[in-house]
Amino acid sequence: MISLAGRDILHAWGKFAFTGVGLGLLIGVTLSMAGVYRGMVDDGKALLDNSGADLWVVQQDTLGPYAESSSLADDAYRGILTMPGVAAAANVTYLTMQVRKGERDVRAMVVGIAPALRGVAPGWPPYLVAGRQITRSHYEAVADVSSGFALGDRLAIRRSQYTVVGLTRRMVSSSGDPMVFIPLKDAQEAQFLKDNDAIWQSRRRSEANPSFNRPGVPGLFDAVIASQSSNASVNAVLVTLKPGQAPDVVAESIRRWKRLTVYTRAQMEGILVGKLIATSSRQIGMFLVILAIVSATIVAFIIYSLTMDKIREIAVLKLIGTRNRTIAAMIMQQAVALGLIGFAVGKISATFAVPIFPKYVLLTPLDALAGLFVVLVICVLASLVSIRMALKVDPAEAIGG
Amino acid sequence: MSDYGIRIEGLRKRYGKGDTAVDALKDVNMQVAPGEVVGLIGPSGSGKSTLLKSLGAVIEPSAGRMVLGEQVIYDDGWKVRDLRALRRDKIGFVFQAPYLIPFLDVTDNVALLPMLAGVANAQARARALELLTALDVQHRARAMPSQLSGGEQQRVAIARGLVNRPPVILADEPTAPLDSVRAMAVIRILNDMARTYETAIIVVTHDEKIIPTFKRIYHIRDGVTHEEAGEGRAFA
């Protein structure tokens, strides 16, 4: 027996190929959309992975430092270091802001990383793609490649110029902004010292305030200014644990004795995925459902019109004794073949489209498999209408009826 | 080989029920011997279409008896179970238009029927090629139907009708779109094939050009057949 579906496809392969490519692009969009969601989740996880922490210590009763702002004294880490089970604790600041380079500015998450005593500390970029880690305690930066900065670039963050000495990859905030790592002290200053105008104004306000600027107390005003223009806060303390320590136990003891809020990795992931990108993910889920419906409709329509084009042939086939099963198989095989072509084109186009997206898009093999399964199910379901039509064709129609 | 390719006795067909019932076929009797080509002529509304469908085992007659070769198809309400297989194996169809399957090449168009019957592909193709050779279109064996001329298409259609060696072939206006020369050629082929393959051929037509060629003609009027002798003129 020859494959009727195969022969038909071969005969009308141009039409079939174009239809397949069209469907494929639609599937590509669907896969990319799923990839966008995965990318968002992965951005969140990358943020956590890259921080290299087991625990996040933040301001009491906040969801900081990513989902909410949090502020801690920068010497709080000393106390945390003394807690049993804690191996390392490092201050870190996060501030999303515009980073300028010449005329251009890039929205970035500026991460202030504590100086490392030996090698790399929690919060440091865990791997680089070019350049080196920060060695000076001021005015050096490691930027993510997605920011478009290159080694040796001079960046302006607030009032200071930073030299890019290293580049990372996939170091992004939960909203996909590239990270720029700078030394903690600079970051604290950047977080607090807005700009020169603001400093001048605040200085003038203090100067006008008689209780700060008393004629009888020389030096008071200077002290006030000094205290105003320094910042002793950080956003979080990243904690790593000694081997074999249960994160929950250590977290509980810090919570209890240090009166700070502590999140474990699992909780942090819950906050990021559950709270930060929950709405976006629902949005994308909605899109996926719509795209699936559109795809199904299109496949159904294509198969239906392909079948309707062949209705006379089907009548002839039935008249000359072709079994219903054979005809149904022909239509279903065509639908599945269309689905497979579409999937292949979609997968390929989605993969090649990934680098074009401004934000990270992650295509996982599991998603692709699920997509393939869904496409096939949709194709089979969509072909059912056509099969029903074909089976209702009266073979007598072939006889001049 | 039996005496008759097809024998029909007292075939009746009633559409609908009660007051609105219409008798499309009232009394049809036909006998066609293997190797014989008969004409079936009738005006519109005479029941010709219904008869053709009944002969083609597409619709079931209400009463009467029909025998194909030695197989009883209908007998007063009884019928063969698998009409589809019956159509495939025992009846050849040749239509007004060739109705070839556009996505199969000439060989496979012909070989499809044996294949559907479960014959191995190579064997079915060999059989098809044999018939195509007999019909002198073997040189187009690998062509697609759309690449053939009308006459070639019709010959392929005839080959398809013959490929399962059915006892009877129903030809529905096989010459309608053709000029007289080509029409005659088709009739000659049908006659040749009827003889060669010992098949009874019923040609449904109202083509004046070819009516004179039949030795026997069945007229159908108001659902009743009348047999009469034809001119049996030799074809040009």
Added chain:
Amino acid sequence: MQGRTVALLAVVIPLLMLLGYVALHSGPLAPIAVTVTTVRAQALAPALYGIGTVDARYTYKIGTTFAGRLQRLDVDVGDRVLAGQVLGEMAPVDLDDRVRAQESTVKRAQAALREAEARQAYARAQLARYRQLLVAGLISEEVVATRQQELQIADAVFAAAREDIARARSDREALLAQRGDLRLITPVDGVVALRAADPGTTIIAGQTVLEVIEPANVWVNVRFDQGSAGGLVAGLPAHIELRSRGGQPLPGRVVRVEPMADAVTEEMLAKVVFDAQPAAMPPIGELAEVTVQLPALAAAPVVPNAALRRIGNQTGVWQLVDGDLHFTAVQIGAADLDGQVQVRDGLQVGDQVIVYSEKLLAAHSTIHVVERIPGAPR
């Protein structure tokens, strides 16, 4: 049919190959691009990096010890002044009148002295006359004794009058001294760095009116992060890069490491002076980046700091052994500012280590070694 099949294969096979390529070379199944370097023995010249502000070594805050109004101020910020130069003056108010009154007091005391002198001379003459009379026996002893006493009184009055003059003079000198203190005088040659008040301002005692610094005596007050200030001692050579003169480091050296570190900012403080004073004095308070050169170390295996990874609490490197990844914990030593780190323990010279990677590596990652991570600009 043959041609058709070939055409179909020509479409389907590349499609399938592309699909296979796409499935294997993107996403999690794709091998991770890494770059590899060989551990070399290298003598590091470590350096310390800190930032600080330009500061005057000595600042002379000039003011008065009395409250009063500022009468005049002759110099402005930036003016060069010489030691002893009068820079300004406080309003004397009634001080001059009081000096004049004191002068009158002196004169009056001198008059009183002259009167006492006259009385003393008369008393002395009287006593001499009466003594002769006593010798002649003309008067009694008692009369002579009276004259004696009168002379003694005149002597005392004379002495008192003399001391009165000295007192009046001293009072006047005290007032004059006070008057002199109203002048603002610089103790050193220098430059006026600050002018805190203008004439007419009322100044309280002890308030600074002018600040004078010595331009030849500026240094940089540098802060070094405690964690990376090992080896900081006085005498080390340094490069000072002033904000306003970026790219032109000036040579200098550490003169003092402060015995008191800053506990709040976790920094060590040091003073760095210029080897040669810059021709134009840098403004006090200008930010300066200081690199202190530590003595070069003996050659030791070094890796780039980009190769260091942290897994759990171990710092180490991904080592490439026969094409397989191995995480090797290392003990690291000194580092230089160019990102080279000495490895004290864990690696040998000639070992292959991963420097850059496209993704986070794990022991089971599949890798492919490249010259440069794709997508990373040079």
